[in-house]
Amino acid sequence: MIRYVIIDDHKMLRQGLRRILDDEDGFEFTGEAADGLEGLKLIQEARPDVALVDIMMPGIDGIELTRRARDLAPGTKIIIISMLDNRSYVEESSRAGARGYVVKGSGGEELVSAIKTVEAGGQFVRPSISRP
DSSP, X not given: OEEEEEEOSOHHHHHHHHHXXXXXXXXXXXXXXXXXXXXXXXXXXXXXXXXXXXXXXXXXXXXXXXXXXXXXXTTOEEEEEESOOOHHHHHHHHHHTOSEEEETTSOHHHHHHHHHHHHTTOOEEOHHHHOO
16 A cells, blocks of 8 residues: 655645556555645554645645655655746756656556555656756
8 A cells, every 4th residue: 555645735636646646556645734744743643654745735835845754754745746847947856855746637557656656666747847
């Protein structure tokens, strides 16, 4: 089982991501948070395998959350979830320690693939973003 949390300031998106993953075998939901500071606390307490983290949130943004989580919960792999289909954000997220980057307009199959890839030790970025 891959234990995951969702950290995003939009409730509808959190519910949608959870619904996608609830329909898949091998995933266990362990919590959600609506802002970066609450999300960091959730990661520390729940110690999920994977955290799905919005890049733009109140409190602290997803990139700062990723930097802090790297030290506080090094076993948790971060996947940034963003509306921004932008190579510079992918690079900044990677430097902060994120293992994946998924655009919110992607399908559920891409999200599932990203989580499985990252949990297995790989990195995931949509091919259209990763190319220069």
